[in-house]
Structure formats: structure tokens, C-alpha cells
Amino acid sequence: MIRHLSAIACFLLLALPARAAVDIQTVTSPGGITAWLVQEENIPFTAIEIRFRGGSSLDPVGKEGAVNLMTALIEEGAGDLDAQGFARARDDLAASFRFSSDIDTVAISAQFLTENRDQAIDLLHLALTEPRFDPDAVERVRGQVLAGLRSDEKDPASIANRLFRQQAFPGHPYAHDGSGTLETVPALTVEDLRAAHAASIARDRLFVAASGDISAQDLGLLLDRLFADLPATGAALPGRVEPALTGGITVQEFPGPQSLLLFGHSGIKRDDPDFFAATILNEVLGGGRFSARLMTEIREKRGLTYGIGTSLMGYDNAEVVVGQTRVANASTAEAVDLIRKEWARIETEGITEAELQATKTYLTGAYPLRFDGNGPLATIMVNMQLIGLPPDYPKTRNDKVNAVTIEDVRRVAARLYHADDLRFIIVGQPEGVASTN
Amino acid sequence: MKPFPGLALIAACLLAVPAQAAENVTDFTLDNGLQVVVIEDHRAPVVVQMVWYRVGAADEAPGKSGIAHFLEHLMFKGTDEIGPGEFSSIVEAQGGNDNAFTSWDYTAYFQRVAADRLDLMMKLESDRMSDLRLAEEDVLTERDVILEERNQRTDSNPGALLGEQMRAAQFLNHPYGIPIIGWRHEMEQLSKDDAKDFYRRHYAPNNAVLVVAGDVTPDQVRDMAQRHYGPIPAATDLAPRARVTEPPQLSERRLTLSDPRVSEPYVSRSYLAPERDPGDQKTAAALTILAELLGGNGTTSVLARALQFDQQKAVYAAAFYDGSSVDDTTFNFVVVPTPDTTLPQVEEALDAALTAFLETGPDPEDLARIKTQIRAADIYARDDADGLARRYGEALANGLTIDDVRQWPEILGAVTADDIMAAARLVLDRRKSVTGYLQREEAAQ
Numbered sequence: 001m002i003r004h005l006s007a008i009a010c011f012l013l014l015a016l017p018a019r020a021a022v023d024i025q026t027v028t029s030p031g032g033i034t035a036w037l038v039q040e041e042n043i044p045f046t047a048i049e050i051r052f053r054g055g056s057s058l059d060p061v062g063k064e065g066a067v068n069l070m071t072a073l074i075e076e077g078a079g080d081l082d083a084q085g086f087a088r089a090r091d092d093l094a095a096s097f098r099f100s101s102d103i104d105t106v107a108i109s110a111q112f113l114t115e116n117r118d119q120a121i122d123l124l125h126l127a128l129t130e131p132r133f134d135p136d137a138v139e140r141v142r143g144q145v146l147a148g149l150r151s152d153e154k155d156p157a158s159i160a161n162r163l164f165r166q167q168a169f170p171g172h173p174y175a176h177d178g179s180g181t182l183e184t185v186p187a188l189t190v191e192d193l194r195a196a197h198a199a200s201i202a203r204d205r206l207f208v209a210a211s212g213d214i215s216a217q218d219l220g221l222l223l224d225r226l227f228a229d230l231p232a233t234g235a236a237l238p239g240r241v242e243p244a245l246t247g248g249i250t251v252q253e254f255p256g257p258q259s260l261l262l263f264g265h266s267g268i269k270r271d272d273p274d275f276f277a278a279t280i281l282n283e284v285l286g287g288g289r290f291s292a293r294l295m296t297e298i299r300e301k302r303g304l305t306y307g308i309g310t311s312l313m314g315y316d317n318a319e320v321v322v323g324q325t326r327v328a329n330a331s332t333a334e335a336v337d338l339i340r341k342e343w344a345r346i347e348t349e350g351i352t353e354a355e356l357q358a359t360k361t362y363l364t365g366a367y368p369l370r371f372d373g374n375g376p377l378a379t380i381m382v383n384m385q386l387i388g389l390p391p392d393y394p395k396t397r398n399d400k401v402n403a404v405t406i407e408d409v410r411r412v413a414a415r416l417y418h419a420d421d422l423r424f425i426i427v428g429q430p431e432g433v434a435s436t437n
Numbered sequence: 438m439k440p441f442p443g444l445a446l447i448a449a450c451l452l453a454v455p456a457q458a459a460e461n462v463t464d465f466t467l468d469n470g471l472q473v474v475v476i477e478d479h480r481a482p483v484v485v486q487m488v489w490y491r492v493g494a495a496d497e498a499p500g501k502s503g504i505a506h507f508l509e510h511l512m513f514k515g516t517d518e519i520g521p522g523e524f525s526s527i528v529e530a531q532g533g534n535d536n537a538f539t540s541w542d543y544t545a546y547f548q549r550v551a552a553d554r555l556d557l558m559m560k561l562e563s564d565r566m567s568d569l570r571l572a573e574e575d576v577l578t579e580r581d582v583i584l585e586e587r588n589q590r591t592d593s594n595p596g597a598l599l600g601e602q603m604r605a606a607q608f609l610n611h612p613y614g615i616p617i618i619g620w621r622h623e624m625e626q627l628s629k630d631d632a633k634d635f636y637r638r639h640y641a642p643n644n645a646v647l648v649v650a651g652d653v654t655p656d657q658v659r660d661m662a663q664r665h666y667g668p669i670p671a672a673t674d675l676a677p678r679a680r681v682t683e684p685p686q687l688s689e690r691r692l693t694l695s696d697p698r699v700s701e702p703y704v705s706r707s708y709l710a711p712e713r714d715p716g717d718q719k720t721a722a723a724l725t726i727l728a729e730l731l732g733g734n735g736t737t738s739v740l741a742r743a744l745q746f747d748q749q750k751a752v753y754a755a756a757f758y759d760g761s762s763v764d765d766t767t768f769n770f771v772v773v774p775t776p777d778t779t780l781p782q783v784e785e786a787l788d789a790a791l792t793a794f795l796e797t798g799p800d801p802e803d804l805a806r807i808k809t810q811i812r813a814a815d816i817y818a819r820d821d822a823d824g825l826a827r828r829y830g831e832a833l834a835n836g837l838t839i840d841d842v843r844q845w846p847e848i849l850g851a852v853t854a855d856d857i858m859a860a861a862r863l864v865l866d867r868r869k870s871v872t873g874y875l876q877r878e879e880a881a882q
Contacts, residue, residue, distance in 0.1 A: 042480060043819050076736075084746070087736035091806045094813030113813060140745060140752075143775055147701050147752045154700035156593070255697055257588045290513075290525045300522060303581025306589050326589050358530060365532015369549060371481045373820040 022371055024381060024391040027216045029223035035208035036381040036391060037219050040374060046117065046212035047374040049382040050108040050226075053205040053316065055101050056178030057238045059196070065145065065180015066188055066196040070131075071101040072141050073193065077132035086127065095120040097127065103178050104316040105386070106200050111375065114213045117222075125226050128201060133190045142185060149182050156254050156427040157324075160262040163250055163425045164322070168264075172241040174318060202234030203227060209381035211374040240317045242266065245423040248436035249336070252427045259332045259428025260324070263339060265421040267312050267319030268412075270387045277404045277412040278312055283359045284351045285342065285417075286310025286323050291358070293342050294323070302338075304331045314387070321416065333432030336424055344419035350410035364398040462829065463655040464839050467662060469671040470643025474829050474839070475658045476650035478822040484651030485823050486558045487547040488566070489834040491646070492639035494619075495541040495612040495763070496678065501631055503619020506539040507583055508632045512546065513537075514575045516568040521575050524561055531557065541613050542763045543834035549823070552652040556661050563665040566645070569636055576629040584625070587618045595696035595875060599705060603873045606690045607707050607767060611683050641672030646833040650826035680764050683709065686869045693874040701752075704784045705873040706770040710864045712762035713845075715837050721760030722848045723860035724768060729807045730799050730857070731791075732756025732770060737803065740772070743790040750778045750786045763835050768864050780874050791865055799854050811849050 025037045056067040075090075075097060076083040090097060095112040108128075112120035152158035162177060169175040179185070206227060210219055243266045268278045286294045286309050294308045310323035327335045351359075371377055384393060426433060461477040494505045515521040528535040533550035548558045591597045601616050608614030618624070647666065649658045686709060713721040732740040732755040744751035753773040760766065774783035818824060832842045 040480065043816060045816050045820075047820075083736055084742070087734065088802075088806065091734070091737065091810055094810050096817075111817060113816060140749070143752045146776075147773065151700040154698050256593045258585070258593055289529050290522055291529060299582055301578070303578040304585065306582060306586040326585070326593075328585060328588060362529045362532055365530075365551060366534070367532070368481070368551060369483050369532065369534075372483060372823070373480075375820060 022377070022394055024394070025216055026391055027219050027223070029220040031224040031228045033203065033206070033208070033223040033227050035210060035219060035223055036385065037209070037214070037216055038211040038374075038377050038381070039213075039215060040211060040377075041213050043374070044114040044213050045111055045374070046114065046210055046214045047109070047111045047378040048208065048210045049378040050110070051207040051382050051386060052106040052200050052202070052234070053104065053207070053386070054200045054234060054237055055103055055105040056176075057103050057173040057317070058199045058235050059173060059176070059178075059180070063184060063188065063192050063196075064176045065178070065185040066192045067106065067200050068101050068179045069138075069142060069145055069185065069188055070133075070193045070196040070200070071099050071106050072145065073133055073137060074099045074127050074131050076137040076141060077134045079126040079130045079132075081126070082132070082134060083137050086123075089123055090120075093120050093123065095123070097124055099127075101178060101200075103174055109375075109379075117214070121222055121225055128226065129229060131197065133193050135190070138190060138193070142188070145179055145185055146182065149177075149179055149185065152177070152179075156256070156260040156326075157262075159252055159254065160260050160324075160425045160427045163252060163427075164262050164264070164423075167250070167423060167425075168243040168245050168320060169241050169318065170244055172317075173238050174241060174315065198231065199235035202231045204233045205237075206230075207382050207385045209378045209385065211377035211381070238317060243318055243320050245320070245421070246437070247418075247421045247423060249424045249426060249433055251430060251433060251435045252425070253429060254427045256428060257328060258326045259329050259426050259430040260326050261332070261335060261339070262322065262324050262425040262427075263422050264313075264320050264322035265418060265423060267314070267321045268416055269319055270314045274408070274412045274415065275312075276400050277408040278416050280356065280359045280363065280401070280404055281346060281351065281409055281413055281416065282310055282312050282321070283363065284355050285346050289362070293346070294325075294339065297338050297342060298325065298327075298335060302334075304328070304335055329429045330431050332426060332428070332430035336426075336433055339424075340419050340422060343417055343422055346413050347417040347419055348414070350406070350413040353406055356404070356406055356409060360401055360404070363401050367398055462825075462839070462843075465655075465659060467642065467667055469667065469669060470641075471662070471666050471669075472646045472833060473658065473662050474646065474648045474833065475653065475655045476648070476822060476825050476829065477652075477654065478650060478819075478825075479652050482552045482652050483549065483822075484552040484555050484649060484653050485547055485549045485826050486555060486562060487545055487648040487650075487826050487830050488562050489543050489545045489646040489648065489830040490640055491543060491644050491678070491834050491836075492635075493540050493542045493544055494615065494617040495680065496639065497612065497615070497635070500623060501627065501635075502615045503583065503617075503624040504627055504631050504635050505544055506617055506619065507580065507624070507627050508635050509537045509539045509544050509546075510579050510583060511571055511576060511632050512565055512569060514572070514579065515570050516564050517570055518564055518568065519561075521572065524565065527561060528558070533558070539617055541617060543831065545830060545834070547826075555649065555653060555657075556665075559661050559665040563669060566640060566642065566666070567669050569633075569640075571629050571632065573629055576632065580624070580627060583618065584621070587621060587624065591616070591618060592621075595694060595699050598696070599694040599873050599875045602692055602694060603705060603707055603871050604767075606692055607709065607871045609683060609686075610681050611764060612680070613764065613766075638676070641675060642666055642669050643671040644675055646830055648826045648830040648833075650822040678763065683765060689867050689869075690871045691873075692871070693876060695876050695878045697878040699875055699877045701773050702780055702874065702876040703753075703771055703773040704780050704787065705875065706784075706787070706870055707767040708769075708864050708866070708870045709765055710758060710768040711760075712764065712766045713760040713832075713835075713837060713841070715841055718760070718841060718845060718848050719852075719856065720860050720863070722845070723852050723856040724758045724864060725760060725849060726804070726807060726852050727857050727861050727864075728756040728758035728768065730803055731794065733807075737806075739794055739803075740770070740787070740790055743793075744772060744783070744786055748786055750775055750783050754787070761831050761835055780876065784872065788867075795858070795861060795865065798858050801854070804854060804857075808850060811846065815846060
């Protein structure tokens, strides 16, 4: 039992993390592949984070779920190793490889010991370049994906997210679940998986960061060993999409004691000059902390929920402000009213000078705490690259937060928040609320 | 692979194989009985402070289920020096994060801050060790919060409901059968006096462990701890943990939970199993490796190979064992069948695989591979000072010693195939098991 959970995964706050003191090197391999590195020799292992931009948004229409299934199969047999052989080889080295995909990226997280680094890299290279897609492995993993999709149909959060995506991004790949659907996944063929591999695993969309016991020179050699023989280019990336959400309520009936509320509207781009002001506003309105306005009004004063939070969600091609909470069915109407009221209050009044100062102190104080080990450091650095930040960003970030003025936040609050545009997706058996349009 | 919500979480916990004591750990005890552990990691200017109380949900009085967890929430509602909610506000103003968690055996509070703010964190945490003040209205509002927490975590989740019912069936007599969050009808009656009473009985320096991990030296911690926690008097009336024991289980127990919210039915199985004891961790070590062998790896484990690869009757098969417990704990299996396999069929396949394992024993290569990973886990674990703090705090709160924690990796490394088979025969006895079916409501009709 944990006392509070941030209601929303805050990878949104876009992990602009980095300790101000952190020393990021940029490394270019002999073959011309670049990566960011923090060399840290205390512990004899290295964490490496690899991203290929595109992810499941590259799925062709009717083939939704191809990139996801392909990614799940990368480790299920490669070269002369079948799934069992590959897993044994990896575990004999005590290396860990995680392959995953989301709407914007294919992600690989690897950790390996210094003592057998070359062997681990060769094995990872084999998986990246020669996945087998054996028919028995395809069917086994397809079964797992389908089980997950069926579970999603009985999961209030998944149901709400699906409705939100469909309303926000009609006609764009973002409207779909990256895992595909119960219609598309059964029809995917090995050819589709090979096409998904060719579309998404290529050097023109590659981002790499490493942290740990490795020199810049060794990392350069490693980069060529891993990536030099990948195809130069992959499939065209999708274009931008403006969220099409409109103000109103969508209710989806689902049995249970609570209703899940997902609410939001258009957001703000990560490279917008007003992004830091927006970050401060989001902390004040819906940060996971107890002093945040929504947490204060809905949990601390009234005990209506275990948690509520909002995020500035930034995808590669769209931005939304989104929040989530769960309340008893009988409290749903009250919660909707309170959320709308707080939305309107910050839209029209902004925040107070005291809130601005307290939030600056929090954000700038919390910043250096994110550097907590090789794994987190590598993740932070690869995310910085994906959102286009320079390697010296950690040295300037707190100054940018501190430069935000009360006038900035008031102006940005009026620009960002629009109570009338809020769309609520409600999954449950809410009392006193009904779908509008 | 698309993980099952919930199941994947359990798997992730299990994979955290313990590490050797290569970390830099110091320990000492203050005159008032507060045990202190310092884990040095000077790579980043960050520190985590954790205070673990040796009291949890299994120490609650009959009829007061949930009070340990309720008190954990109320510990943020103010003291003689600070107001409700101010604790977290002060931590946040320093850029820090704080939270707390409750188990059957312990209740723990932590803050993660810049290393130069540790003194303030100790001032705050020591203040609420002895001077909690509660207002009636805050207590009632917070009781609504924990009821919504139960709604969210348990009552909205058929898998959690099955787990709750299975524990209640597994532990006939021991309080491990009562949910940490509490039974709803008892939670609804919990009062301010219940919380104050529980606080008075159990919160004291001689019933707590302070763990500090990060960019700090033992001397600094000793000085600060002496100043902030040192003046708090030891409780003189601290009752020893008087836990009841289970009667012998003579017959297996079975139950079925049907719910319209179930998508993927599954079979869950639990067996009573011994835990890690001070100076006696060998059986628990063998069980830890047994769980890894049987179901710790989604590809190469005994159950994954038999049920997912060879027979293709399951989409997921896993085993779980966590020896961190004051009293006897459980050894668990979960198997999710493929759509064309029934629950009885997949249960039969599970039992057949276990029977075969009991006859043939572990594959020497499998065992060697797991040992390799255990040794490497030591290296990877040193990357995570917070994780090490939790490892020491939990063990000490459960009655183990620093030496027990230090020796654990070595004991794991020394486990033989014979040890594993002896432990397997001890635990995997259907007469000492509970089997639960989670199924869709329509299937029950």
C-alpha cells in the first residue's frame, strides 16, 4: 500500500532530467554514428538506451500492431539461435535487453557487464539485424499480444485511453493502440513483420545514449559494431496532427464501484518559448504533490479520490494537456464540477506569486535528484536527444525555470487552459452525468 | 511482449535477485534503541532517508483491520510543531519527494532530497515519531481517501479480489490472511482513537530502523541522528510481536471467483512456505532459486518451457517467492491458459510439470545460469542506492540482522540441487495449498 500515486505517468514532464554537474560527452563513431555518454567507472557495467523514431505510428492502415509484434519478437530467435537459445545466451552473459515500442519509438534498453561486453553487443547486434520470426514464436507471442488486447477491453483506463485517442486524433496513426486491434493482429503475416522491421529499424532515425563503465573510444567502436550494417533509411514518418477534442462528456458504461475520469484538450509544444511557464502551471494545477490545486480540492479537502494529476503530454506530432482520476460513482458529478472550476480559475486568474515561487523552488531543487544511476542517466540523455535538447541543457535548465515571471504564467494560463474545451471521458457507472455530444 | 497488468509487476519484483554486500554499509545503534544503517554512494549529491517501524497490518487488533495503513496516511496530518500537510510541503519546498508504505510486517516512511537537506528531513521525521497531532475532521476525510484507495486497488480489480480471498483461505489463523488495506466494513469504523492508540503502542525509536543512503558519511549521519532522534525516549512498554501460528493444513483449499470484468481467466496456486530467519536462511535461499528455476524467466523456466513452448497451453506461467517475512509466507504460481485451454486443463498441466520436476530435479545448466545472474545482480544492484536502502530496511524491520543481509548472496550461491529438491518437496504438497480460479461470470452459469 503506497500513500499516493501520481495518477499519470510523468514521462511527460518530459524527463528533461540531468544533474547540473553532469558531464555529457558527445561521441561520434569511426563510421559516423553519434551518441551521448556519461562515463562512470565505479561499477563494472554499462547501460545503453537506443531509440528508433517512428514506432507504431509507422504501421500501415490495416496492419496496426505490426511494429509492436515485430518488436516483441526481436528477442524470440535471431541468427542461428531460436527463442530458447537466444534467452540462454543472454542469461549466460547476465546481460539484460528490453525491447519495446510505443506510438513514437522502438526502444531498446540494454545493460551488460564490462567483463563480457563484446559478447553481449554481438548478441544484441544479432537480434537487431537477423530476427528470425519463426512461425511458432510468432504464434506464441501473437497469443500474448491478443490476450493483452482482450484484457484492455475490460480495463477502464485502457477503455478511456482508446476513446480519448479516437476523439483526439481521427484519421491519424495516433488514433490507434500501438498494440493493434483484435481484427488486425490475427491477420499479421511474417512478411508484415519483416516490412515493419525494415520500416522502423534504420540509421536515419537512431538515437543512442550510454552511461557507465565505458570510454568514448570503446563506445565509438561499439556503435559501429551494433549499427553500421543497419539500413540507412526507413519509412517516412507521419505528419503533425492538431487534437480534435471538443468540450463535453463521453460516458462509457463499465461495472465497478468507481468511475475513471480522463480529461483534456490541446497542449503546448516542447520547444515553445512558453513551455517552462506551462510546466510551472501544470505543477500548480495537477502535479502529483499534495499542494497541487486539484489534489488539494478533490483529495485533501473532500476525500473523493486516492489521487488526481495532470500532465503536459508531448508526442512527436501532437500535444495535449491531460488529467486522470478515479472517484466513487456517486461523486462523479461533483468531481467533474470541481475540475472544471479549477480549470476556469487557473485560466482566468493564473497562479499567485507565492505559488510561482514555491513551484520554482520545487522544480529547480528536484532537478539534480534525477541522476540516480547509469540506467536513469542513459534514459534521460536519450530522451533529451529525442526532444531536441542540446547536451549542455542541464547547465541552463534551472535558469530557464527561474526566468519565468508572474506575467508570463498569467499570459500562458489564458493561452493554455480552456475550461469550455475540456473533454471528459468517463468509464464506470457515474451518477448525475451523461454523455453530451 | 504485452505483459498482463498486475502479473508483470509481480514478476518484476521477483527478478530483483539479491546482491552481495559489495556496497559500503555501516551500522550502529543509538542509546534509545534506534538502529541506524548508512549506505554510502557518493556518485550524485542525493540522499534518501527511510524510517522503518517494526509494525504492520499483521500487528493489528481484531476488528481493526487497516489501522496500520490508515495511521501511515495520518502521519502526514501534522504534529505539535507543523500543521496538516505541511510535512510534504516542506519536503517539496526543498525539491524533495516523500512517501510511505505499509506491509503486513512493517510501515516505512521516506524522503529523497539533495544531500545537504538531510538534517531538515531528520528534524521532520523525528518530530512525527513522538509528537503526532490529529484533528477529527482530517481523520474522517482521510478515511474517505483510504476507502477510495480500496475501491481503486481492490474492489475495481477482480484479480486483486481473488488474491485477497486466497490469502484469507491460506491463512486460517495468522493475520497474514487479512488484507493490509483492511476489510471494508472494519475500515469504515476506524477512528482517531484507534489511530492514536496504535501510534502510542508501536511508534518509538526502539521499534524502528533508520536507513540513510546516498552522498553522506556515517559520521555525519551519527551526529544528525543523535541530535534529532537521540532525545526521543525509548518506549518502556513495547510488547514483543506476539503472532499466532497456523494449524497444520490437512486438506487443500479451492475457490473460484467469477466476475464480469474478467478478460483472461487464470489459475493461481499458493503453498505455505518458510521465510528467511535470522541465522537460518538456507531453506529460503533454496526456495528463492526454486522459484527462479520453475517460473522466474518467461522463456527458459521449467513452466515456460513446458506450458508455453512444448504444450502451448498457456500464454503466461510464472512462480513467485519472497522470503522477506516475519512468519511463514507463501510460494505462488500463476498460469494464464491459451483461449482454447480450460482452467482445469491448464491446472493439470501445471501439476504435471511440477511432478516431473520433483522427479528429475533441476537441469544443471539452468542452475548454473541462475547462479551467474545472481552474481551479476550484485553489480547491477549497486547502481540503485534507494533499492539497497529498501533491502536493508525491510530485512532489519523483519528481524534479520545486517550479517544476514550480507550473507544472503553467498547463501544463495551455495544452494545445491539437493537443497532445491529438499525445499521443493517440503513446500510443493497439494495438501498445503490453495488453488484459485479467476473466471468470467458467464462461465460460472
